[in-house]
Amino acid sequence: TLPVIYAVTPTYSRPQQKAELTRLANTFRQVPSFHWIVVEDSNVRTELVSRFLARSGLSYTHLHVLTPRRYKRTGMPRATEQRNAALGWLRLHRSPQDPGVVFFADDDNTYSLELFEEITHHTLFTSQCTKAVSGTGQGTFLLNSTMRLTRRVSVWPVGLVGGRRYERPLVDKGRVVSWYTGWRADRPFAIDMAGFCVNLQVVLDNPRALFKRRGSQPGMQESDFLKQITKVEELEPKAENCTRVLVWHTRTEKVNLGNEPKHRQDSIHIEV
Numbered sequence: 701t702l703p704v705i706y707a708v709t710p711t712y713s714r715p716q717q718k719a720e721l722t723r724l725a726n727t728f729r730q731v732p733s734f735h736w737i738v739v740e741d742s743n744v745r746t747e748l749v750s751r752f753l754a755r756s757g758l759s760y761t762h763l764h765v766l767t768p769r770r771y772k773r774t775g776m777p778r779a780t781e782q783r784n785a786a787l788g789w790l791r792l793h794r795s796p797q798d799p800g801v802v803f804f805a806d807d808d809n810t811y812s813l814e815l816f817e818e819i820t821h822h823t824l825f826t827s828q829c830t831k832a833v834s835g836t837g838q839g840t841f842l843l844n845s846t847m848r849l850t851r852r853v854s855v856w857p858v859g860l861v862g863g864r865r866y867e868r869p870l871v872d873k874g875r876v877v878s879w880y881t882g883w884r885a886d887r888p889f890a891i892d893m894a895g896f897c898v899n900l901q902v903v904l905d906n907p908r909a910l911f912k913r914r915g916s917q918p919g920m921q922e923s924d925f926l927k928q929i930t931k932v933e934e935l936e937p938k939a940e941n942c943t944r945v946l947v948w949h950t951r952t953e954k955v956n957l958g959n960e961p962k963h964r965q966d967s968i969h970i971e972v
C-alpha cells in the first residue's frame with residue numbers, strides 16, 4: 701500500500717481564503733492516499749472552512765488554534781501554533797503501524813502534481829509507478845524522486861522564494877552538501893517550509909520536536925525544527941536530485957475592497 705501523504709495547512713480568515721483553499725483542494729483531490737490536516741488560526745472551526753472541507757471530497761482533519769495576539773506582528777513567524785497542533789494530532793491519532801509522510805503546505809503556495817508523483821489519468825506514468833512500488837523496472841527513478849517514499853527527511857527546490865527565482869539544496873553524489881540561497885546563507889537548513897517532507901515515523905519517534913517561538917529568529921522556523929530531527933548529511937534529495945522546481949512560494953495580492961458598500965445593498969448574503 702502507498703504511504704499516506706499528510707499535508708498540514710495553516711489557514712486564517714481573510715477575503716481570499718476560500719479561493720486559496722479551492723485551488724489547494726483542486727490539486728490535492730488528484731493525489732491518491734492523501735490526508736489533509738487543515739488548522740485554522742481561530743478560536744473555533746469556522747462555518748466557511750467546515751462547509752468547504754465537508755464538500756471537498758477529500759479525506760481531512762479539521763483543527764483550530766488561535767495565534768496569541770502578541771505573536772501577530774510583522775516579522776514574526778506565522779502559523780507556529782497551527783503546525784504544532786497538527787504534529788500533536790498525528791502523535792495522538794497515528795501509530796508506527798501507519799505508513800505515511802508529513803509535509804507543510806501553506807494555503808497560498810502552488811503545488812505541481814509531480815511533487816506527489818501521481819498523475820492517475822496518465823496510464824504510462826501510472827504503470828511506471830506501479831512497477832516502481834513493486835521494486836522493479838525503469839519506473840523506480842520516477843517514484844524515488846517524490847516525497848511519498850521519504851525514509852526520514854527529504855528536500856527539494858522551492859520557486860519564487862528568498863528574493864530569488866528559486867532556492868535549492870545543492871547535491872553532490874546523491875547527498876545534500878549545501879544550499880543555493882540568496883538570503884541568510886548561515887541557516888543550517890536554508891530551506892522554505894514548502895521544501896521538505898518528514899516520514900511520519902520520525903514525527904512519532906521525536907515527540908518533542910516542534911516549531912519554536914521562543915528563541916527563534918525570523919526565517920529560522922524551518923532550521924529550528926529540522927535540526928531537532930535530522931542532519932544535513934541525512935537529507936534525501938527529491939525532484940530529480942533537486943534540479944526541478946515543483947512547488948512555488950506564491951503569494952496572493954491583497955484584495956481591494958475599496959468599493960464595498962458600508963451597509964448591505966444586495967438582497968442576499970453570499971459567502972465568498
Ligand code: UDP
Nearest residue numbers: 709710711712741778779782806807808951
Ligand atoms: N497564516 C495563519 N495565520 C496568520 C497568518 C498566516 O494561519 O495570521 C497561515 C497562512 O494561511 C499560510 C501560512 O500561515 O498557510 C503562512 O502564512 P503566509 O502565507 O502569510 O506567509 P508567507 O508566505 O508570507 O511566508
Ligand code: MN
Nearest residue numbers: 806808950951
Ligand atoms: Mn505564503
